[in-house]
Amino acid sequence: MIPAEPRGQDQWRELARQALARLLRGYGSAQFDLCEDAVQEALLQAYQQWPTRYPDDPLGWLIATARRRYADRARGDSRRRDRETRAALLGPRVAPETVYQDDSLLVLQLCCHPDLPRSGQVPLTLRAVAGLTTAQIANVYQVPERTIAQRITRAKRRLGELSRPLPPPRHAGERVTAVLDVLYVMFAEAHHTTVGAPPRDADLAVEAIHLTRLLRRGVPASTEVTGLLALMLLTEARHPARVGPNGRLTSLDEQDRTLWDQELISEGIQLVEQATPGAEPGPYLLQACIAALHAEAPDIASTDWYEILTLYRLLEIVTGHQNPTIALNRIVAQSMVDGADVALAQIDALEAAHPGLPRINAVRAHILEQAGRPDDAVKAYRRAIAATVNLAEQHHLRHRIRRMSDARAAGTE
Numbered sequence: 349m350i351p352a353e354p355r356g357q358d359q360w361r362e363l364a365r366q367a368l369a370r371l372l373r374g375y376g377s378a379q380f381d382l383c384e385d386a387v388q389e390a391l392l393q394a395y396q397q398w399p400t401r402y403p404d405d406p407l408g409w410l411i412a413t414a415r416r417r418y419a420d421r422a423r424g425d426s427r428r429r430d431r432e433t434r435a436a437l438l439g440p441r442v443a444p445e446t447v448y449q450d451d452s453l454l455v456l457q458l459c460c461h462p463d464l465p466r467s468g469q470v471p472l473t474l475r476a477v478a479g480l481t482t483a484q485i486a487n488v489y490q491v492p493e494r495t496i497a498q499r500i501t502r503a504k505r506r507l508g509e510l511s512r513p514l515p516p517p518r519h520a521g522e523r524v525t526a527v528l529d530v531l532y533v534m535f536a537e538a539h540h541t542t543v544g545a546p547p548r549d550a551d552l553a554v555e556a557i558h559l560t561r562l563l564r565r566g567v568p569a570s571t572e573v574t575g576l577l578a579l580m581l582l583t584e585a586r587h588p589a590r591v592g593p594n595g596r597l598t599s600l601d602e603q604d605r606t607l608w609d610q611e612l613i614s615e616g617i618q619l620v621e622q623a624t625p626g627a628e629p630g631p632y633l634l635q636a637c638i639a640a641l642h643a644e645a646p647d648i649a650s651t652d653w654y655e656i657l658t659l660y661r662l663l664e665i666v667t668g669h670q671n672p673t674i675a676l677n678r679i680v681a682q683s684m685v686d687g688a689d690v691a692l693a694q695i696d697a698l699e700a701a702h703p704g705l706p707r708i709n710a711v712r713a714h715i716l717e718q719a720g721r722p723d724d725a726v727k728a729y730r731r732a733i734a735a736t737v738n739l740a741e742q743h744h745l746r747h748r749i750r751r752m753s754d755a756r757a758a759g760t761e
Contacts, residue, residue: 361479361555364391367410368476369455371418379418380458381504384476386418453527453562460526461507468503471496473530478552480537487737488533524567528576528632531560535580539587540738548591553584571623575633578619582639585612597744599714601648613643634663653684672702676711688719709735710745722752 364387371383390413394406403409459473471489474480482500486493538552560577567573589603620640623633638659645651660678667674675698683691695712699705713728726749733745 359551360391361477361551363394363407363410364388364479365455365477366407367414370411371414372455372458380476380507382418383414384504386414389417390414453559453566456527456530456559457523459503460523460530462523464503464506466526468499468506469526470529470533471499472503473526474533475500477530478534478537478555480534480552484537488537524563524570524573527563528572531556531563532576532632534559535583539583540741548587553580553587556580557584571627572630572632574619574623575630575636578616578623578636579632579639581612581616581619582636582643585609585616585643591740595740596747597740599744599748600642605646608643616640617643629662629666631663631667634659634666638663651684653681657681657685672698672705673707676705676708680711680715683715683718688715691715692719704735706735707732710741713745713748717748717752722756725752 367390368383368387371386372380387410390410393413394410398406455477456473459476460469464472471485474485474488475482480488482497483493486496489496534552535556538549538556540548557577557580560573560580564570564573564577585608586600586603588609589605589607590598592598616636617640620633620636624637627633638656641652641656641659657678660674660681663674664671664678669675676695679691679694679698682694692712692715695708695715699708702708709728709732713725713732716722716725716728729745729749733742736742736745
């Protein structure tokens, strides 16, 4: 249900997504670009008018305004096709037994339509549904902003080129793999923002968890959907200790674990236990298992690093050794099992294969610090600071340098 008055970006995103879904129901996917533009113009008008004249039905107001904007744009578009043909996209051909809590999953599934190239599915959805900027999406994928803009443009153009009506999603589980990828990237960006000052986007995190809960209600038997929800909850549970009152990030080894949200941990672990018996290990369930091991450990030293390393190795196999970020996380676990020298050698190999990999210097610096090599650690931390555009991450890395300097000064007194 839409709140009486939008407070926070997550509620504005919800209004925008619902309005976009309503327009797509009426006008069809081939008019995705026009529908999205119309909703954005309606949102701008809402920002301007609502502070002094708030409507009784904000969603109804936004939909009506967006429809007027759409009509204005469509009348001037000489290439506009027959709206009657496209009206069936999300409407009458949806199976009658399908029950949606709202239109959120429908918009997700539309953007993840198989007629769109995979390179365009996820960026388009992140832009239209999650409200991420092109710059944020580009930073997530570590590609130039122009590349992401081109992928989104091509995806929209492809929707407009399809002359036949696109079959709507018949049930909540259709296109679930692509939808999971979108939700995972949404939460990853929320948990560790890639641009700007805040260390996390709390509204986006809430939104990603909400959408994943919706998806799980639609496909409760999917172990990967359950795994992703568990992963989100277990990660979110650590937030109170991860970000201090001054906004400074705190590493796992420094966190006060008594601040972890035990209710979220309990729910997350319960989901993992429900999903794992007899399940084929998928990437999200495996990551949830790793998060559960961290959540159950009272401290770093008591963590079952052997099991975590085994799970990361299995995760690499399941993903085809194609994700260097997984490899980097596996190396962190390996440093706890096999020592710093083994881990550093593997970091060198990973960097040679993936130059400019995000976080690689931060991980190298942490391992060097743990190995008692402060001079080398400081150099790596400085390289990591230069490589990140997140101000909170920069402050955290500088804090690690200061902490080592203070420790060395205290040792010479």
